[in-house]
Amino acid sequence: MENKMSFAQFREIALKRRTVRDFKKDKVxxxxxxxxIELGIWAPTGSNLQRLRFSVVTDGDLIEKIKLYSPGLPKTTPAVLAIYSYEEEEYKNKFYEEIINCDIGLALQNICLGLYLKGYGSCIVKSFNQSMLDKLLHKENHKLRILLAWGRIEKFPLPPERKEIKTYLI
Incomplete structure (x- = not known):
């Protein structure tokens, strides 16, 4: 396997990407x-189940309705990626519930880094009224898990301070 990108290049990308909450009104x-999304589906998944599904929302009226039940969604959000898990009876237990959260995190990291490289900002949003958004964004045999606001960046935030690496080692 030949790497086209150096560790230093990847490190720079990973360290520069920020959560963005101020978007331009530009179409995406x-x-x-x-x-x-393709980057997201290539992320590892628990037991290789590949249960994540994605719905792209760019309709302004629908986004306004989503905002009513999602206080964490930035006010200027021009687009939302709704991420679901495919649900079958066999997946309704503690083990599968735990691994789907890992799957989501891995997929989101790839998606967010890809969006950053394409000149977009993104904001992961879990603060929403589950029952209301389940009704609004219902997909048969799927459970809404998380939202990703994304769009062209109006204001790029400064990075928050981080402690020294040794602080995180136990």
Missing amino acids: CFSDILEC
Whole structure:
């Protein structure tokens, strides 16, 4: 396997990407998010179940309705990626409930880094009224897990301070 990117290049990308909450009103490119979703589906999944499903929302009226039940969604959000898990009876136990959260995190990291490289900002949002959004964004045999606000960046935030690496080692 030959790496086209150095560790230093990847490190720079990972350290520069920030959570963005101020977006421009510009329209987003559907093909850009599809390419980033592809990065997400190539992330590892528990037991290789590949249960994540994605719905792209760019309709302004629907986004306004989502905001009513999602206080964490930035006010200027031009697009939302709703992430679901495919649900079958066999997946309704503690083990599968725990691993799906890992799957989501791994997929989101890839998607967010891809969006950043395409000039978009993103904000992961879990603060929403589950029952209301389940009704609004219902997909048969799927459970809404998390939202990703994304769009062109209006204001790029400064990074928060981090403690020294040794602080995190136990």
